[in-house]
Amino acid sequence: MSSIGIIILAAGASTRMGTPKQLLPFQGRSLLRYMADVAIASCCDPVVVVLGSQAERMKLEIDGLTLHVVENPQWADGMGTSIAAGMTALTAIHQDLDAVIIILCDQPFVAAPLLNQLVAAYRSTQRPIIASAYANTIGVPALFDRSLFAALMAMDAYVGARYLIRQHVETVFQVSFPQGAIDLDTPGQYQQLLLGMEIK
16 A cells, blocks of 8 residues: 555535536546546555535445545535544554645646656655645645644644645745646636636
8 A cells, every 4th residue: 555645625515616516527527536536546545535515415426436435524614624534534544654645626637647746756855745836826736744744634624735835835845737726616617627728
């Protein structure tokens, strides 16, 4: 088993989209299924998916895949609760993990080679955080060394992984991922994606 795990955060209610973004069709499957397939195809294991809103519908999309499903009853309180839930599950499954990669369900251009690139950069640089760089920012997908596991599990409910990246920005190694700027929050962004247009 690999010593680097993955957490897919897929608990949100997609209020701006108006429909669960996790279930939007993409590449012949739902966005959630697509991202789960990407994670499984990477060099990382185990894979944990954190669900919240409409968890039962979401489970059907990833049924039969080689991953672990975690339901976060506090999902509505903020992303930090989902990160903590994912970390609790992941460290219980594999107690000797070296690092974890956190990914979201709404960045459609995340692919297994990018995740493997984060791992390769971690192994070569030994930096505690390997983050994706796009649109003048650094964020997820991002890898966090086990020295930061306690911090991930103790973050405030309303903050995400980017908050921890900012706290330790001087230690971050950046991997260029321009398409990381494309995420899906609104129906317009989704339609632009389907039309093959660049989303600014």
